Amino acid sequence: MTRRLLLGCSAVGNALAERTREERGDLVAITDDTGWASTLRDRNVATVEGDPTDPETYPDAAAIVLVASDDVARNVAAARAARDRYPDAMVVTYLGTAATDEQRTAIAAVSDRVIDPVEAVTGRVCEAVGLDGDADDAGDEGSTDSGDGTDDASDADAETDVAAGLAAGPSQAPDDEKPARLLATLRGLSGPLLVVAHDNPDPDAIASAIGLTRVAESIGIDADACYGGEIAHQENRALVNLLDIGLRPFDEVDLDGYGGVALVDHSRAGINDSLPEDYPVDVVIDHHPPRGPVAGSFLDIRPAVGATSTLISEYLSRFGIAPDRDLATALLYGIRIDTKDFTRATAIDDFRAAAALLAHADESTLERVESPSVSPETLRVLAAAIENRDVRGSVVASCVGEIADRDALAQAAERLLDLDGVTVTFVYGYMDGVIYGSARARGADLDAGELLRDALDPVGSAGGHAAMAGAQVPLGLLAEVSESEAESLAEVVETFVGERFFEALDDAPPQPVGLPPEFPTD
Numbered sequence: 001m002t003r004r005l006l007l008g009c010s011a012v013g014n015a016l017a018e019r020t021r022e023e024r025g026d027l028v029a030i031t032d033d034t035g036w037a038s039t040l041r042d043r044n045v046a047t048v049e050g051d052p053t054d055p056e057t058y059p060d061a062a063a064i065v066l067v068a069s070d071d072v073a074r075n076v077a078a079a080r081a082a083r084d085r086y087p088d089a090m091v092v093t094y095l096g097t098a099a100t101d102e103q104r105t106a107i108a109a110v111s112d113r114v115i116d117p118v119e120a121v122t123g124r125v126c127e128a129v130g131l132d133g134d135a136d137d138a139g140d141e142g143s144t145d146s147g148d149g150t151d152d153a154s155d156a157d158a159e160t161d162v163a164a165g166l167a168a169g170p171s172q173a174p175d176d177e178k179p180a181r182l183l184a185t186l187r188g189l190s191g192p193l194l195v196v197a198h199d200n201p202d203p204d205a206i207a208s209a210i211g212l213t214r215v216a217e218s219i220g221i222d223a224d225a226c227y228g229g230e231i232a233h234q235e236n237r238a239l240v241n242l243l244d245i246g247l248r249p250f251d252e253v254d255l256d257g258y259g260g261v262a263l264v265d266h267s268r269a270g271i272n273d274s275l276p277e278d279y280p281v282d283v284v285i286d287h288h289p290p291r292g293p294v295a296g297s298f299l300d301i302r303p304a305v306g307a308t309s310t311l312i313s314e315y316l317s318r319f320g321i322a323p324d325r326d327l328a329t330a331l332l333y334g335i336r337i338d339t340k341d342f343t344r345a346t347a348i349d350d351f352r353a354a355a356a357l358l359a360h361a362d363e364s365t366l367e368r369v370e371s372p373s374v375s376p377e378t379l380r381v382l383a384a385a386i387e388n389r390d391v392r393g394s395v396v397a398s399c400v401g402e403i404a405d406r407d408a409l410a411q412a413a414e415r416l417l418d419l420d421g422v423t424v425t426f427v428y429g430y431m432d433g434v435i436y437g438s439a440r441a442r443g444a445d446l447d448a449g450e451l452l453r454d455a456l457d458p459v460g461s462a463g464g465h466a467a468m469a470g471a472q473v474p475l476g477l478l479a480e481v482s483e484s485e486a487e488s489l490a491e492v493v494e495t496f497v498g499e500r501f502f503e504a505l506d507d508a509p510p511q512p513v514g515l516p517p518e519f520p521t522d
Contacts, residue, residue: 003027005062005086006045007052007078008069009036010094030057031069053077055085062086063177067093067111076106083110087188090180112183112219113320178300179318183219185283185298191259192222193282197247198266198273199229200406203239204307204338205265206231207330210245211312211323212264212285218321224258226250228274233407234378238369239333243326250274265308267294267301271461285311287338291463306342306350309334313353328360333369344442344467381408382415385427389416390498394423394444397501399494403429409438410470417442424448428497430475435493437471439464446505455504456497473497 006029029040029047040047050057052067053074058081065082067075072095079093093111095104108114186193193216197205209225216223228250231237240247251274255261262283263269267290270277284296287310289303300311309331316323323331335354339346342354384400396416403409409427416425423444428437437456441448449464452471456462460473478492 003063005059005065005082005089006030007065007067007082008071008074009033009040010068010070028059028062053081055081058082058085062089063180064090065092067091069094070096072096072099072103076103079107079110088181088184090183112180178298179315182215182283182298182300182315183319186216186219186221186260188297189221189260189282192224192257193260193262194253194255194258195223195225195262195264196250196269196273196275197225197227197264199227201227201229201231201236201247201265202233202334202337203236203330204309204334206236206239206245206247207327207334208264208285208308208312209247210327211309211316211331212262212283214321214323214327215312215315215319218319224248224253226253233405233411234375235337235369236407239330242365242368243330245326245330255279263296264312267299268292269295287311288465304347306344306346307335307338309338310347310350310353313357314349317353317356323357323360325360325362328357329362329365329369332357332361333366345465375405375408377403377405378408378411381405381427381429382412384429385412385416388494390502391422392502392505394421395426395502395505396422396424397426397498398428399490399498400427400429401490401493403431403436406431406436409436410440413438413440416440424451426452426501428471428493430489430493433475433479435460435471435473435475435478435497437462437473437497439469439471441467451501451504454507455500459500 004027006027009029009031027045029037029045030050030052031037031040031047032049032051034049037047037049048057052069062082065086067078067082069075069078075093075096079091082089082091090113091111092113092115093107095107095114095116099107104114193213195209195212195216197209201209205227209227213223213225225246226248231240231247239245255275260282261269261275261279262285263273263281264285266272266288267284267286269275269279269281278295281296283298284294285300285308287302287305287308290301294301302311305311313323313331313335332354335350335357336342339350342350381400381403385398388400389396389398396419398412398416400409400412406429409429413425413427416422416427417440424439424441424446426437426439428435430436437452439448439452447466449462449466449469452462452464452469456471456473460471462469462471464470475489475493478496479489
């Protein structure tokens with residue numbers, strides 16, 4: 001398959017050819033300018049001398065299309081033809097220097113990215129086409145920061161940089177095609193997009209949901225973000241209250257009013273979200289490995305990355321979307337929370353995303369989010385977890401009885417890890433007819449997600465990462481047993497869950513080499 005297609009030629013195309021002279025077959029050029037055709041062939045580029053606006057001259061497939069003549073009117077026609085012929089391709093159109101407002105609008109309507117030579121520099125173009133190539137730093141020298149977040153360069157330098165970005169080539173084809181495929185999927189929706197976070201969302205899910213709506217809105221797709229359950233954790237409430245985050249409760253959403261659904265920070269409809277099970281999904285972006293088949297027109301699931309916010313930040317960067325202060329702050333906080341300030345399951349991509357977001361984020365707001373008042377319920381649960389702890393070697397399990405805030409379990413599990421000699425913690429309690437549990441591991445030779453899955457998945461749902469996991473088990477008959485026996489419900493729950501947990505601990509698997517099970521359910 002043709003990886004890159006050049007329609008029309010100019011200084012941009014010529015510079016592109018110079019950089020791809022040893023990559024014959026990877027680039028095809030179409031131009032009706034005999035002089036440029038001859039020059040391109042001299043550059044060892046496969047060149048068709050024909051009309052770049054005529055789809056009959058195009059190859060069967062292309063992943064990236066650069067429309068790059070000096071004639072703006074022909075670029076409009078070529079971009080429209082390319083979009084019709086390759087609906088899933090990334091179309092990047094060179095605007096030139098004399099485009100009218102009408103031509104700018106026409107090009108923007110069919111292009112994934114419009115390259116203005118005044119603004120185009122290497123890094124921005126590499127982001128636009130989803131590539132990380134040798135040109136990443138080439139355009140920095142001699143450019144000046146205009147103070148508004150854009151870099152200014154001469155037309156000649158910009159043209160060279162446009163070509164450099166296209167020529168650089170993807171290091172991993174599947175990942176580098178994802179930006180184009182995401183945009184194609186969004187454009188194919190029949191109506192607005194609904195972005196669904198998992199129930200009782202954490203900062204990573206909250207930020208990712210808002211971030212994906214911004215991606216959709218950048219190409220003219222209306223989008224809303226929603227969540228099921230409640231936002232109960234103090235830090236999470238502070239995040240939503242202090243930032244301008246438009247997250248709607250799921251029960252206020254009319255599914256019939258949307259043309260597509262996206263899942264963020266989880267991957268299966270009806271599993272830890274409020275959608276009906278097996279509800280059709282168009283987009284899935286997640287960093288948790290799935291425990292079952294995942295359906296969707298576009299999937300981006302990367303377990304090696306520490307946070308879904310990292311993936312969303314990457315898409316914003318690839319599409320040249322500068323996050324506003326609130327979104328950047330939320331995404332940065334999402335990364336920090338899911339990686340525990342870069343000490344847990346952290347990839348180089350997480351550091352890169354955080355570094356890019358830091359320039360836009362509000363550090364004072366982050367401090368306020370990270371230091372909210374602690375609720376009496378959280379203190380009560382933590383005290384109960386310490387008082388009721390069952391210590392076996394380096395593992396601690398604790399039943400805290402009835403709870404009013406399930407997020408307090410996760411906070412207690414985190415704090416118990418600070419006990420001397422403890423490497424694994426599991427704190428559980430019950431509310432609204434469901435037993436909830438949260439596990440944490442630090443420096444342990446076992447997988448917390450697999451441990452909970454072995455212990456409780458047969459009677460409920462459980463899973464997570466090696467270092468962080470959660471579980472949910474319906475109370476069901478346990479409540480009836482407590483009513484007919486002398487034991488309290490808390491004692492029945494402790495016996496039932498605790499025994500299963502420690503039995504599974506005897507056969508606990510080591511940390512995984514491949515994929516751990518799905519997202520933490522807490």
